[in-house]
Each structure stands twice: as structure tokens, then as C-alpha cells.
Amino acid sequence: MSMVLFKREWKSNYKIFLIFIAIMTLYESIIVAMYDPKLGESLNMMAESMPQLFAAFGMTDPGLTLLDFLTNYLYGFILIIIPLVYIMIMCHRLMARYIDKGSMAYLLATPHKRSDIFITQLCVLLSGVIGLIVYSVVLILGCSSMMFHESIDIAKFLMTNVGLLGVHFFFASFCYLTACSFNEVKLSIGIGAGVGVISILIQMLSQVSDKIEFLKYFTPLTLFDAKGLQVYDQQSLLCMAGLFALAVICIVIGCMNFSKRDLPL
Amino acid sequence: MSVIKVSHITKDYGNQRGVFDVSFEMNEGEVLGFLGPNGSGKTTTIRQLMGFMKPDQGEVTILGMDCFNDSAKVQEKVGYLPGEIAFMEDMSGLEFIRFMAKMKNMKDMSKAEELMKFLELDARGKMKRMSKGMKQKIGIVIAFMQDTPILILDEPTSGLDPLMQNKFVELIQNAKKAGKTILMSSHIFEEVENTCDRVVMIKEGHIVATKTMDDLKKNRLKHYEIHFFDESEAIAFSQKYPQSQRDKKIIHLMLKGHTNQLLQDLSEYDIDDFNARPQSLEELFLHYYGGEQ
Numbered sequence: 001m002s003m004v005l006f007k008r009e010w011k012s013n014y015k016i017f018l019i020f021i022a023i024m025t026l027y028e029s030i031i032v033a034m035y036d037p038k039l040g041e042s043l044n045m046m047a048e049s050m051p052q053l054f055a056a057f058g059m060t061d062p063g064l065t066l067l068d069f070l071t072n073y074l075y076g077f078i079l080i081i082i083p084l085v086y087i088m089i090m091c092h093r094l095m096a097r098y099i100d101k102g103s104m105a106y107l108l109a110t111p112h113k114r115s116d117i118f119i120t121q122l123c124v125l126l127s128g129v130i131g132l133i134v135y136s137v138v139l140i141l142g143c144s145s146m147m148f149h150e151s152i153d154i155a156k157f158l159m160t161n162v163g164l165l166g167v168h169f170f171f172a173s174f175c176y177l178t179a180c181s182f183n184e185v186k187l188s189i190g191i192g193a194g195v196g197v198i199s200i201l202i203q204m205l206s207q208v209s210d211k212i213e214f215l216k217y218f219t220p221l222t223l224f225d226a227k228g229l230q231v232y233d234q235q236s237l238l239c240m241a242g243l244f245a246l247a248v249i250c251i252v253i254g255c256m257n258f259s260k261r262d263l264p265l
Numbered sequence: 266m267s268v269i270k271v272s273h274i275t276k277d278y279g280n281q282r283g284v285f286d287v288s289f290e291m292n293e294g295e296v297l298g299f300l301g302p303n304g305s306g307k308t309t310t311i312r313q314l315m316g317f318m319k320p321d322q323g324e325v326t327i328l329g330m331d332c333f334n335d336s337a338k339v340q341e342k343v344g345y346l347p348g349e350i351a352f353m354e355d356m357s358g359l360e361f362i363r364f365m366a367k368m369k370n371m372k373d374m375s376k377a378e379e380l381m382k383f384l385e386l387d388a389r390g391k392m393k394r395m396s397k398g399m400k401q402k403i404g405i406v407i408a409f410m411q412d413t414p415i416l417i418l419d420e421p422t423s424g425l426d427p428l429m430q431n432k433f434v435e436l437i438q439n440a441k442k443a444g445k446t447i448l449m450s451s452h453i454f455e456e457v458e459n460t461c462d463r464v465v466m467i468k469e470g471h472i473v474a475t476k477t478m479d480d481l482k483k484n485r486l487k488h489y490e491i492h493f494f495d496e497s498e499a500i501a502f503s504q505k506y507p508q509s510q511r512d513k514k515i516i517h518l519m520l521k522g523h524t525n526q527l528l529q530d531l532s533e534y535d536i537d538d539f540n541a542r543p544q545s546l547e548e549l550f551l552h553y554y555g556g557e558q
């Protein structure tokens with residue numbers, strides 16, 4: 001790990017991070033503000049009138065508490081897609097473009113092992129993902145305590161976010177793995193980002209109808225079961241651990257690939 | 266012990282591109298010119314020396330260390346100038362130079378500043394807006410600033426104007442005096458002629474010649490251009506020197522030594538004009554480049 005490189009990457013990319021912070025602030029504060037314990041009923045009615053559309057975005061049971069509401073409206077779609085887009089952009093900026101354009105040559109022409117460079121860029125990526133999710137937790141807690149008397153069950157809420165972190169660690173490691181493994185951006189980012197987007201689409205489809213529910217076995221997002229995590233369901237916890245394990249596997253494979261392969265520099 | 270050792274490396278890209286069974290060695294303090302046309306395998310060889318890729322067969326070592334597996338240790342000893350300019354364009358030139366210095370664990374920036382002054386480089390602007398020549402200067406500063414014992418330079422003068430090319434030759438000569446081992450790829454013969462001790466020629470991935478510069482200079486022919494007043498005299502002269510080429514009243518002649526004899530012969534004719542110049546390296550190598558055709 002090279003602190004010099006870590007700092008330079010954050011200095012060069014903090015603006016992108018701030019843009020995502022702004023987008024999340026906008027969405028999350030609006031969603032939290034939309035919560036009204038009395039409104040729950042009318043939302044339920046809306047959901048009943050167009051169940052498939054709501055289901056596609058993971059909003060099956062709007063529920064009654066603030067946590068249920070947030071789980072439905074944020075953790076089903078918005079908090080999956082926004083950090084995923086951040087991950088795609090950062091994988092391009094931290095790895096894919098350096099290999100594609102050739103400036104990786106300068107990084108490797110220094111007394112650092114390839115694995116050092118790999119780990120450093122990965123740390124920049126993961127620290128950004130953690131930053132986004134920690135910020136989102138603080139923001140939601142802040143907004144909800146300012147707007148409502150009803151407080152969120154902190155332990156359950158945090159558990160949900162650990163699960164969310166698992167999803168994004170997996171996406172980040174997978175995108176980073178492909179970013180390290182291919183020479184051209186269209187492949188290195190195309191495959192990683194493609195798998196991320198398709199995962200989301202498959203999940204949306206699988207939620208629409210029972211007939212194609214089996215599709216859920218083809219997306220890693222099924223491993224993130226927010227409602228199960230909130231009741232500490234054992235299977236949900238195992239699935240979450242699975243996400244972290246997959247992330248570690250991707251990182252190990254990525255590091256080995258990157259250290260051993262020929263680079264077009 | 267040789268500083269750089271390339272032994273029997275093959276890297277096949279298919280379609281007969283790549284390098285095939287390339288071998289050469291460099292001793293300490295030697296300046297080696299690596300010559301060849303575009304696409305002949307110069308950069309491919311250098312990439313293997315820098316540990317960016319592994320040879321399919323053979324071995325590349327620097328100071329006895331494997332260039333791929335021990336690349337981090339090798340890099341401590343090597344200053345590298347890539348053939349393609351690809352910087353981190355969001356930085357200014359100066360920021361990039363400082364960043365690279367920190368990445369190389371350098372503390373003393375005096376050498377970098379000296380180099381910037383020498384190359385008349387003002388690196389404060391954003392690199393995105395810099396001309397090719399300015400970027401090349403930044404690359405040169407980064408390669409030389411750490412004062413490493415080995416320098417690997419891939420087409421170092423591309424993008425530089427003639428004045429800067431001369432300055433660069435000076436830079437190489439100073440580095441040579443300081444005892445550095447320098448590998449320099451090029452397709453410009455003049456810069457090689459003025460700097461290198463030895464030349465390795467590569468063509469289509471195969472080494473076609475390895476010659477010392479002294480050897481080359483010794484075997485060098487002189488090129489004479491003789492203008493006669495009378496075409497019949499030119500014909501008579503060309504019969505005496507069958508290797509010459511005649512274009513009406515003008516005779517082109519390549520000759521090694523025998524200068525006195527030539528002058529005596531010429532004194533018998535009525536000469537309008539007379540030019541003599543040494544054969545360029547380019548002409549010398551033409552039969553390697555042009556061969557097989």
C-alpha cells in the first residue's frame with residue numbers, strides 16, 4: 001500500500017465522491033420526508049393498484065414503521081444503483097483507464113510491487129464505498145430524528161447497512177477484478193458494469209411475477225435480504241457473509257491476475 | 266557481470282509480430298543504441314526489461330534480478346522513459362513530477378530542478394494543454410531525476426525540436442561520464458551516432474546486427490559527389506571506378522580509404538565541383554533494413 005498514491009487518488013477523485021454524496025442527500029432526505037405514519041395506508045393502496053411496478057423496485061410491503069418504509073423505498077433500488085454507478089466510475093478511473101491509456105507504466109516504473117498498486121487502488125475504491133454508506137446512515141438517522149419523533153431501531157438499521165455494504169463490496173471487488181484483468185476499457189469496465197446492471201434488472205424481473213421468481217437465483221442481489229437481516233434470520237446472515245466471502249475471492253483472484261499478467265504498457 | 270542481460274527471449278503476438286530469440290548483454294557504463302524501424306520489436310523488448318510482460322521463452326535480468334518477478338527491486342535501479350506519452354492528465358506537470366518523485370521515495374529534488382532548468386521546461390501548466398515536446402521533457406526529467414545507475418529510454422527524442430535534441434545528446438554524454446548504463450531505442454541515426462558505444466539492430470523481431478560504434482566508423486565509406494565539365498570525361502572516369510554511379514556529368518562514388526589515389530586520378534580531369542561527406546549510419550544500415558526484399 002502506497003500512501004502517496006492513495007492521497008493522490010483521493011485528491012483527484014474527491015469531486016466525484018462529493019457529487020454522489022449530493023445525489024444521495026437529495027434522494028434520501030426526500031424519501032425520509034415522504035414518510036408519514038398516516039400516509040402509509042394511502043401508499044399501501046397505491047401499491048395495491050399497481051403491485052407489479054412497485055414490486056419491480058422491491059417495494060412489496062410498504063409496512064408501517066419508518067424502518068420498513070426506508071427498507072422498501074431506499075434499500076430495494078436507490079441505495080443499490082447509486083453506489084454501483086460510483087463503483088463503475090471509480091474502477092475506470094483507478095485502474096481501467098491507466099491500463100488502457102498506458103499511464104500504469106509510470107506507476108509500475110517505481111519500486112512498488114504490482115500487488116502494492118493493486119491494494120492501494122482497491123483501498124481507494126472501498127474507502128469511497130464505505131464513505132458513501134456511512135454518510136447515508138448518518139444522513140438517514142439525522143433526517144429521521146429531525147423530522148419525526150419516532151426513532152429507528154438502530155441495531156436493525158445498522159444490520160441492514162452491513163448487508164448493503166456486503167452487496168457493494170461484492171460489486172466493487174467484481175468490477176475491480178474485471179478492470180484489472182482486461183486491456184481495453186470496453187471489456188474491463190463493460191463486463192464489470194454489465195454484470196452489475198444485469199443483476200439489478202434480473203432482480204427487478206424476478207420480483208414482478210411468481211412465474212419468473214426462479215430468476216432470483218441468478219443475481220447476487222438475492223443474497224442481500226434486508227427484511228431477513230432485520231429479524232436476524234440465520235439464512236439471511238449467512239447470505240450476507242457469502243457476499244463478503246465472494247468479495248474476498250474476487251480480490252484474491254484479481255490480485256493474482258494483475259500481478260502475473262502481461263500489461264500492454 | 267553484465268548489467269542488463271537479455272537471453273533468447275521470444276514473445277510472439279502472432280502474425281509474425283513480437284520478438285524472436287532476441288539476445289544481447291550490456292556491461293556497466295555502456296551506452297547501447299537499440300535501432301530498428303517502427304514495429305520491429307524495440308518497445309516489446311523494453312517492456313520485458315521493465316517487467317510489464319513476461320517473455321514466452323528466455324530470460325531477462327537486470328543486475329542479476331529477474332525483470333518480471335523482482336520488478337519492484339529492479340525499478341529502484343532504473344530510470345525509465347516510456348515510448349508513449351501517457352501521463353495522469355488531471356495534474357500539472359510540476360505536480361506530476363513531484364508525485365513521481367514521492368512514488369520513487371526520493372527526498373532530494375535538486376536534480377529534478379536542475380533538469381527542468383537545463384531543458385528549459387516550465388512545467389506549471391496542466392498537462393492536458395501541453396505540447397508533445399513539453400510532455401517529452403517531463404518524461405525525460407522523471408527518467409533522469411532519481412540519478413539511477415541504469416537508464417532505459419524508449420525513443421527519447423521524439424517530439425523534441427533539433428535544439429532540444431542536441432541538449433538531450435549532451436544529457437546522455439554527461440550521464441555516460443557519470444558511469445551510467447544506458448539503453449536507448451531509436452530510429453534516428455544521428456542521436457545514436459553521437460552517443461552510443463554499441464548498436465543492436467533489430468528487424469521484424471530478429472536481431473540482424475550487433476556492432477560497436479568504432480567498428481561501424483572504421484568500415485564507413487566516404488561518399489563523393491564529383492561534377493565534371495564534360496560528360497565524356499565523366500564517362501572515362503566512371504570506367505576507371507566501376508562501382509561509381511553516373512548521372513550525366515555528375516559522378517557518385519562510395520569509397521573507403523584510397524583518398525590520395527582518388528585525388529591523383531581527379532587531377533587529370535577538369536572538375537566543376539566536388540563534395541565529400543561521410544556515409545551516414547542510415548546508408549550503412551540500409552542493407553540490413555532493406556534486405557530480404
